Amino acid sequence: MNIMEEHISRWFCACILLALLTGCANLVSPARIHERDLASRLFDIQQFHAGHPEVHAPLEVVGHGAGAFRQYPMNVFESESTVQVRGNHWPLKAAYALPVEQLIDKSFRFYQIDAVEIDVQVPPENHPLCRALGDTCAVVMHDTPDWDAIAPGSPAYQYLLENSLVNILDFVVQQGFHEKHIIYLDLKSPRKCQLTDYANDSCKRYPDLLLPILKKYVAIERHKAPTATGGASWLRLVSFSPGLLRYLHQRFEGHTPSGKALRDATSFGFIAGYSGKGFLGLKPLLAQAKGPVPELSTAMSETIAAAPYIDRIWFSVRGLESPAEEINRLASLRTVALKNNSALKPFAFSVATYDVSWQDYQSGLSALKPALTSFMIDVDTSP
Numbered sequence: 001m002n003i004m005e006e007h008i009s010r011w012f013c014a015c016i017l018l019a020l021l022t023g024c025a026n027l028v029s030p031a032r033i034h035e036r037d038l039a040s041r042l043f044d045i046q047q048f049h050a051g052h053p054e055v056h057a058p059l060e061v062v063g064h065g066a067g068a069f070r071q072y073p074m075n076v077f078e079s080e081s082t083v084q085v086r087g088n089h090w091p092l093k094a095a096y097a098l099p100v101e102q103l104i105d106k107s108f109r110f111y112q113i114d115a116v117e118i119d120v121q122v123p124p125e126n127h128p129l130c131r132a133l134g135d136t137c138a139v140v141m142h143d144t145p146d147w148d149a150i151a152p153g154s155p156a157y158q159y160l161l162e163n164s165l166v167n168i169l170d171f172v173v174q175q176g177f178h179e180k181h182i183i184y185l186d187l188k189s190p191r192k193c194q195l196t197d198y199a200n201d202s203c204k205r206y207p208d209l210l211l212p213i214l215k216k217y218v219a220i221e222r223h224k225a226p227t228a229t230g231g232a233s234w235l236r237l238v239s240f241s242p243g244l245l246r247y248l249h250q251r252f253e254g255h256t257p258s259g260k261a262l263r264d265a266t267s268f269g270f271i272a273g274y275s276g277k278g279f280l281g282l283k284p285l286l287a288q289a290k291g292p293v294p295e296l297s298t299a300m301s302e303t304i305a306a307a308p309y310i311d312r313i314w315f316s317v318r319g320l321e322s323p324a325e326e327i328n329r330l331a332s333l334r335t336v337a338l339k340n341n342s343a344l345k346p347f348a349f350s351v352a353t354y355d356v357s358w359q360d361y362q363s364g365l366s367a368l369k370p371a372l373t374s375f376m377i378d379v380d381t382s383p
Contacts, residue, residue: 031354031361032069032378038111045353045375048362052371060374062184063116064354065142066100067107069378073097073163075143076156083149083156085141100140100163101171108181111379115182117238120165121145122190122206128152129160136213138165144188169217169235178234179222185214186271187248189241194292198247207247214248218266219256238269238314240293242304245270249309267348269312270304272296272330276321296326305333311345314376316352317364323351324367331370354378 033041046058065072070087074097077086087095100118107116119142123129127147130137139160150156165185172178187210193203218235239245245268252263273293294300296315304310313330317323327349334347349372353361 031356031358032380033354034380034382035111038377038379042377044358045377049372049375052368054371059372060115060182060350061113062182062350062374062376063107063111063113064352064376064378066103066116066118067111067113067377067379068098068103069380070095070382071098071103073100073141073159075141076145076149078146078149083151083154085156085159088142097159099159100168104168104172104177104183105175107379108177113377115184115374117184117186117376118168119186119188120210121188122209123147123150123160125205129157132161133164133166135209136164136166138210138213139163140165140168142188144191166213169213173217173220178220182234182236184236184238184269187237187239187241187244189239189244189292191292193243194241194294197243204247207244207251211248211251214266215252215254215262218252218262219254221256221258221260221265233265233267236267236269236312238271238312240271240273242270242294242300242307242310246307246309267312268310269314269348269350270307270310272304272313272315272320272326274319275326296320296330301326301330301333305330306337306341306344308341308343310347312348312350314350314352316355317361318355319352323364324369328367328369348373350374350376352376 042061049055049059065074065088072088073085074088075086077084085097087097104116104118107113118140120138121141121144122138124147127137128151129139132152133139140163141160145156150160169183172181172183177183190203190206193206196203198204198207214235214237220234222234237245237248249263249268252266254262256262256265271293273295275296304313313327315323315327320326331347331349334344338344338346347370349370351365351372353375354377356364
C-alpha cells in the first residue's frame, strides 16, 4: 500500500466510525455558512440570541480556523513525490491551504467579522523547523502532523516556515487589525501532556517556548479600545487543556506599557470538549481523533468553576450531551465560587454554531441561562 492509499484508507475508516456515531447525513458539518449566505445567517443567529434578557448588544462573531473552512491549514497531505499542507476536506478533494495572513485579511476586510481563531502547534525540539525558527518555533496548523514527513525543501516545510505564529501576529499588528479585531489562539497541547500539570520537563518545553511570544504581543496595546469587542484584550488564549492554561496563567507576569497586569490584558479560555458516550459508546474515542479532547465530567466542571486561571468557556452543541443543562450548571458553580473567591472573574461563554443543524442549535440552547458573549462560525467558499 503506497502513502496515498494508506492515507485514504485511514480516512475511510474514520468515515465509517463517524457514520455509526452521527448518521450519514451528518458526516459533514451541516451548519457551515457559505460566504454568499453569511450576512443573512449572521442576522438569524444574532436575532436568536437577542432574545436573551441579558444580551444588550450584538454578540462577537468569531471565524473558526481564521474564518475559512476550506483553505485553513489542517494537516499535511503526503503523496509519492511531495508533502503539502492541505485545507479542510476529504483527501481526494483536499485543497492546498492558503497563507493564514490572506485568510485573516479576508475575514476582517471582506467578511468584516470581529475575530478569528488560529491553532498553535510547536514542533519537536530537534525538528528542522525549530533550527530555523529558533526560540520562536511555533506554527499555525490545526492537527498535529507527522513531523517527520515535513522535511526542508518540501512545500509543507516552506508553508509552516512562512506561517509561523510570530509572522502571523506581526502581520496582524502591522495591518492595525489588533486595534479593533481579536485573535484567539487555540493552544494545542501535546497529547502526553493533556491532563498533567506540566510538572515534567518534556511538557514544560511547550508553554515555556510560548510564554515570551505571548507576553510580547499581549503587551502591545490598542490606542483606542472599542467596547464592542471587549476592551483592550485583542489577543486571547484558549485550550482544551486546563493544565496548560494553569501553567501559563501562573507565569504570565509583567505589565503593559500603561501599567495593566499582563494576565489581565488577555483571556484564558477552556474549551469544553464533550460529554456522554454517544452511539455504541464511541463518542469518547472519536473525540480524540484529531488530538486530545477532555470530557466535561462532573469533576471537571467543579474544577473549572473554581479555577482562577480560567475566565472564558467555549463549547459546542454537538459536543455536549445536554448543552444548556451542562453550561447552566457550570455557570451556577462559578457564581457560587465568585462569592467565595474575589480573585475569580465571571465566565464569558462562547458557542460553536457550525457543528449542528440550525434547528438542533436552537433547541439545544433554548433553555440556556447565562448570556453568551460570542459565537463561532465556519465559513465555506466551495462553488
